[in-house]
Amino acid sequence: MSLPQAIFAAHRAGFDAVETHSLDLEDIDAVKAALDTTGLPLQLMNTGQGAPGEIGFNAIPGREAEARADIDKSIAIARRLQCDALHLLAGFTDAPAADTTFRANLDYACDAAARHDMTILIEPLNQQDMPGYFLSHADYALALIDRMGHPNLKLIFDCYHVQIMDGDLSRRITALLPLIGHVQIASVPDRGPPDEGEVNYRHICRLLDSLGWNRPLGVEYIPVGLTEETLGWMQWLRES
Template identity: 60%
Template sequence: MQFSANLGFLWSDLALPDAIRAAAAAGFDAVECHWPYAHAPEAVSAALAETGLAMLGLNTLRGQPGENGLSAIPGREAEARAEIDRAITYARAIGCGSVHVMAGVAEGPQAETVFLANLDHACRAAPDLTILIEPLNSYDAPGYFLSRSDQAVALIERLGHPNLKLMFDCYHLQIMEGDLTRRLTRLLPVIGHVQIAAVPDRGTPDHGEVDYRHICAVLRDLGWDRPLGAEYKPVGATGDSLGWLPELRRI
């Protein structure tokens, strides 16, 4: 199995170009990030070229302090689309394949209408990229518009864009729904990326209530051939948290 280092959590003490180099030195197959915008895309592209790693994904900005995305918030459509366009531009500049459009804290039919319109904008503006939506658990992200996989799938099916996919974060979905084996199998056609972390502490994927040896084997048997995103919170130095990597890579 291949793995992508999520540099929002791993090597977060380093500047993004140096974090890319650290991930390559540690043996990761790819990288992904949250919000790279403080770094010039030329510097990020240079680090990617130097290491031979691909940047798999990045997020739209959250908005103001305390916010968690803008794209489902009524009245914020202009801001949301500006951030979507910024993310698309940055992704193209560094050769990144996907953009996660963050919904934000909102609820109700009007929020759904706004989110659908903004996702439609994103998909039409970037047919060359994968647009991702991710359910977040309601403990870590209370009030977040998107919290369950069936809700995400309904939005994807309603819009019908081939480049709109589900970010299947095993950590969030285990907390909200469980039954990861059947859920991965059923939802595989609409999954654009898979992320892993221990449940419930979001630590290294070698402990807790999810056996990632099993999850990796399930994905292998389903024909999944893309890197899994290691989006966990290390305790201490990232380099000291990688004991799980050799075993899962062998699957």
């Protein structure tokens, strides 16, 4: 299914917003037309994935020019699609200079995005699913945000990844809410629909409501069968 088709499917299913991975191979005009027709906002998009098997390259030393060209391109696409949040993918690396490289590219991205009132997001990905990904712990991500001091640098709090790597979701959400720019949910440990698994998302949603969270949640899970047949959780959560 193409992204425009997925946007129309999300609209039919009753979603309030959409998000997407990188848009390197998409027809941006067709994506824009689908967003305009459905009225769904594009909540966030990613910077470029890179070569097959990569998940970005912003922390990989020696690829700074490539990273910054991709940041410029991604910001331009996001502005065209009226998307105000861009997730900077770190990539797979354990190079000694990775921290320095990532911080330099984050500086560049935050400065460029601030000129257009955009937010830059970073997301820890768990090491069980993404072994070798540079950014894997919420505490390190938050230390980066605090140390760098950009008001438009925020955290993607993906409950699935954080639960696997760090746990203690309720206390972390409560403490970190001012630094969180987007929340995603999926069941743990199998990344299925959020009405399954070990995390009580009814509790998480009630907690977010009590804290004043008012942005749509991202639901990033692996369906078994047709996605349309796995959406019973939508009513389940809205009744929470």
